Amino acid sequence: MLLAIDAGNTNIVFALCDGDEIKARWRIATDPRRTADEYAVWLKQLLSLEKVKFKQVDAVIIGTVVPRALHNLSLLARRYFKVEPLVAGHGAAAWPMTLDVPEPDTLGADRGLNIIAAHAEHEGDIVVIDFGTATTFDVADYTGAYKGGVIAPGINLSLDALTGKTAQLPKIAIEKPDDDSVIGTTTHSQMLIGVYWGYVAMIEGLLDRTKKEIGRPVTVIGTGGLSALFPEGMFDAIDFDLTIKGLMMLHKQATS
Incomplete structure (x- = not known):
């Protein structure tokens, strides 16, 4: 299963995805000081309600507009789910579309992700x-x-x-x-x-x-x-x- 993490300025949404289906979604207030351990304790309880264990999550992808939150979210993926997370807009998860603007590196992750999904469906x-x-x-x-x-x-x-x-x-x-x-x-x-x-x-x-x-x-x-x-x-x-x-x-x- 995939854990998709959308870290915004106000809230972070965690979505448990199986194939093309969103099985569950949870929201927590964004706090860059929150540690990987704190995320893990919170998520373990929520995953258990879905009868899902940490080992069943075999992939993590993060989209964030809060740079300070990325470290602990990445650490969560590595320490508790034993995977290297993908980060939207970077590396293997680089944007697949043309960014026809003079400063493409400044595009917020949420905005890029919205364009990907909207173009695929419309x-x-x-x-x-x-x-x-x-x-x-x-x-x-x-x-x-x-x-x-x-x-x-x-x-x-x-x-x-x-x-x-x-x-x-x-x-x-x-x-x-x-x-x-x-x-x-x-x-x-x-x-x-x-x-x-x-x-x-x-x-x-x-x-x-x-x-x-x-x-x-x-x-x-x-x-x-x-x-x-x-x-x-x-x-x-x-x-x-x-x-x-x-x-x-x-x-x-x-x-x-």
């Missing part, structure tokens, strides 16, 4: 919008070549900045407003409208400009947990497992 030009710590737009043409994208503050990051820098605004949870009105009558509703409909307007505006720039039909794929909040029709598809699927595909290619 024809033509694609735009992947990932709602994570940052909200990212990534563009690939019909050949799968990465053409660039956009990085914007994530929804929760914007909300934290708003409440952290103001004395009287309360902390609120992001959710879809009760109706389509953009005139709030309470502080809470005004904040929710500003964040939610503000992001809808940003996404719609950037997508409109992106599609015009590409000049061909485009498939828009949403990923990340918050993608489910947005109006139907904004995306052609939503795939919460896109990054993990990219890790699975990259592992298969690197080992075939």
Whole structure:
């Protein structure tokens, strides 16, 4: 079995994969100080719930945008699973697509993995919008070549900045407003409208400009947990497992 690890700025997702199937997935807060031993104790309990032992995991692949977390995740693979991990974008797991940008080495692992999976599942030009710590737009043409994208503050990051820098605004949870009105009558509703409909307007505006720039039909794929909040029709598809699927595909290619 394959253990696919997606280490993001906020959370690390561990996915247990068997062939093309994701058997289980677990999430833990990202902490670069967390040791391989701590990961192992946590994972052992979760694997046991799936009736899986460490020795049944015979491959590990890591995609990370947190360089400081890579050492202990790699040590986890070597010490407890007795395998040398693949690292997305490096060595045998180098990116299989053309990176048509002036600084290809700066592409975040999650963004590269999203492009791999989205291109494999959708024809033509694609735009992947990932709602994570940052909200990212990534563009690939019909050949799968990465053409660039956009990085914007994530929804929760914007909300934290708003409440952290103001004395009287309360902390609120992001959710879809009760109706389509953009005139709030309470502080809470005004904040929710500003964040939610503000992001809808940003996404719609950037997508409109992106599609015009590409000049061909485009498939828009949403990923990340918050993608489910947005109006139907904004995306052609939503795939919460896109990054993990990219890790699975990259592992298969690197080992075939």
